[in-house]
Amino acid sequence: MTCDFADSLLQCYFDGELSALSAAEFERHLQHCVDCAVELVDLDLLSGRLQLAQLYEAAPASLRKKIRADLRSVAPTTAIAQPLLWHWLAAAATLLLVAIAGWRASPLLRTDDYQAELAEEIVDAHVHSLQPGHLTGISSNDEQAVKGWFKGKLTCALPVRDFADKGFALQGGRLDVVEERSVAVLVYARPGH
Amino acid sequence: MNDLDHEDWLRFEQLVLPHVDNAFNLARWLLRSRADAEDVAQEALLRVCRFFRGFQGGDARAWLLQIVGNTCYSWLEKNPPRGLMVEFDEELHPQPVATPESIAIADEGRERLSRALETLPPRFREVLVLRELEGCSDKEIAAITSIPVGTVMSSLSRAQRQLYSALANSPLKEAVRDV
Ligand SMILES: [Zn+2]
Numbered sequence: 001m002t003c004d005f006a007d008s009l010l011q012c013y014f015d016g017e018l019s020a021l022s023a024a025e026f027e028r029h030l031q032h033c034v035d036c037a038v039e040l041v042d043l044d045l046l047s048g049r050l051q052l053a054q055l056y057e058a059a060p061a062s063l064r065k066k067i068r069a070d071l072r073s074v075a076p077t078t079a080i081a082q083p084l085l086w087h088w089l090a091a092a093a094t095l096l097l098v099a100i101a102g103w104r105a106s107p108l109l110r111t112d113d114y115q116a117e118l119a120e121e122i123v124d125a126h127v128h129s130l131q132p133g134h135l136t137g138i139s140s141n142d143e144q145a146v147k148g149w150f151k152g153k154l155t156c157a158l159p160v161r162d163f164a165d166k167g168f169a170l171q172g173g174r175l176d177v178v179e180e181r182s183v184a185v186l187v188y189a190r191p192g193h
Numbered sequence: 194m195n196d197l198d199h200e201d202w203l204r205f206e207q208l209v210l211p212h213v214d215n216a217f218n219l220a221r222w223l224l225r226s227r228a229d230a231e232d233v234a235q236e237a238l239l240r241v242c243r244f245f246r247g248f249q250g251g252d253a254r255a256w257l258l259q260i261v262g263n264t265c266y267s268w269l270e271k272n273p274p275r276g277l278m279v280e281f282d283e284e285l286h287p288q289p290v291a292t293p294e295s296i297a298i299a300d301e302g303r304e305r306l307s308r309a310l311e312t313l314p315p316r317f318r319e320v321l322v323l324r325e326l327e328g329c330s331d332k333e334i335a336a337i338t339s340i341p342v343g344t345v346m347s348s349l350s351r352a353q354r355q356l357y358s359a360l361a362n363s364p365l366k367e368a369v370r371d372v
Contacts, residue, residue: 053326055310055326071239
């Protein structure tokens with residue numbers, strides 16, 4: 001760079017970061033400095049051409065697979081199979097509480113006018129859902145399907161696991177409403193029960 | 194080695210795993226190799242997992258990127274680059290099928306840009322990637338790279354200039370012919 005201004009001010013001028021006074025001064029300088037004029041055009045060209053964002057490279061599927069495999073070996077869910085089942089269920093219960101805290105019934109449903117009516121409906125729905133064979137929500141033993149069903153209904157992701165091999169077969173999931181708040185419920189069936 | 198309890202694990206899954214792409218992308222540009230980036234990103238993710246217990250919340254992406262950066266630099270120290278080595282990645286640039294010419298022209302800009310970026314020193318690549326590809330602010334870049342904000346700003350403008358002169362020095366048709 002042969003011109004001091006080009007070094008110190010040009011980028012700021014280009015980025016619009018100079019005060020009005022400094023900008024005006026720089027523009028006077030521009031009128032008789034070929035270096036700066038050329039540099040400015042270059043910068044302009046550069047900003048148009050430097051779409052660096054197009055260089056973004058997403059991780060290959062193989063990396064995700066490797067990470068999943070690595071992490072699975074250290075993940076507490078699978079580290080110790082049998083004794084951890086109850087630990088896991090306890091953790092899931094904790095998470096349900098998180099879900100309760102995170103997901104409130106729509107404000108539209110919370111207006112006083114509808115409160116009494118709703119309360120009745122809620123109780124009805126709840127009692128209904130407890131009857132055998134009845135499942136409001138999704139009835140599926142597919143973890144992904146159940147997880148997908150909750151998606152959009154909860155503000156946090158709900159881990160859904162099938163424990164069929166441990167005697168708890170995933171049956172589905174539903175949203176119950178307890179004290180005006182939605183509760184995510186995972187339904188498991190125990191064969192013979 | 195790993196003391197994550199289940200809640201930590203869930204937090205890790207929710208906070209860190211969504212940033213695998215970001216981790217890989219930074220490593221790819223710092224190491225100039227997809228294969229090496231894959232190894233280093235994997236290592237960085239595991240490192241984060243190992244220390245996740247101590248993570249008090251905050252910007253998990255920034256934390257991950259910082260560890261990716263550090264892991265890359267120590268990798269570069271152990272494996273000094275043998276001159277400028279530009280790879281051509283089949284996966285990334287599938288061979289043109291229909292109209293080779295038009296595809297070559299479309300890829301030319303990207304290819305030149307990519308080569309120009311790879312001629313920059315790692316620090317310059319890092320700040321540019323964080324700014325232009327990750328959209329980080331000066332402050333975030335400073336936190337991730339552990340360099341002062343003022344230095345981040347001057348590095349960015351120097352990096353941009355150097356990138357431009359690298360671009361200006363690469364003849365327009367060269368990239369296409371080389372391919
Ligand atoms: Zn000048």
